[in-house]
Amino acid sequence: MSGAERAPDDRAVALVTGGSGGIGSAICRRLAADGWRVAIGCLNAREAAEQLALELNGVALAFDVADDAQARAAIATLGEVALLVNNAGVADYGLFQLTTERQRERVFAVNAFGAMNCSAAVLPQMIRARRGSIINLASIWGKVGASCEVVYSASKAALIGFTKALAKEVAPSGVRVNCVAPGVVATAMTSRFSESELAELGAIAQPADVANAVAFLASDHARLISGETLTVNAPI
DSSP states (O other): OOBTTOOSSTTOEEEETTTTSHHHHHHHHHHHHTTOEEEEEESSOHHHHHHHHHHHTOEEEEOOTTOHHHHHHHHHTTSOEEEEEEOOOOOOOSOGGGOOHHHHHHHHHHHTHHHHHHHHHHHHHHHHHTOEEEEEEOOTHHHHOOTTOHHHHHHHHHHHHHHHHHHHHHGGGTEEEEEEEEOSBOSGGGTTSOHHHHHHTOOOBOHHHHHHHHHHHHBGGGTTOOSOEEEEOOOO
8 A cells, every 4th residue: 555645444535536538547547556445536427437436446426526516415425535636627629719608617617616626525534634635637738828728728727826725725734735737648638639730749648647647646755745736748
């Protein structure tokens, strides 16, 4: 058992929101290999989440992270959550001036407020236990911005700011909060790009590369790391 945030019994859970997607499933598999009991959060891909839960001897949990009441009710069924990975996210491509209010609100509701909702749900138990880890999945675009992904970039920048501030607030209680900011990752989300477009973006990460970064931040090796953003985006 290498997880720094592991509780002394088998009721401790690592919850991965958006856990049935390309990056999410890689994170779930890596954490399960490290000895965590994994809860796979999902919204629409319940069948995929349930299949992954069966594979990993975990549990699938269907709820909308953007709905605070849903998040709290679902997370309450898990018992002690020692590790929360806020991976659920949505993207939106196009010129900013053509985006609608509904589009902008949904991106922020999932990417930024979703992470806040889930974090607020697990923090009371983590603070009582004086241990726990929250890892937020941001994006390199949250650090540098991306044309035609303005709202997405802004939501991920907010997530990085949230990470830094919350880490300071909960540090006296022994809870760590960090962020992983991947670059371009080979998932269904990037399948819309042509080979030439992907080549211009530089090195393409695999979901396992992101999962390795999450596993590091969840481990004893990162026990003195909090409030940091680990970028997974090596240039060619």
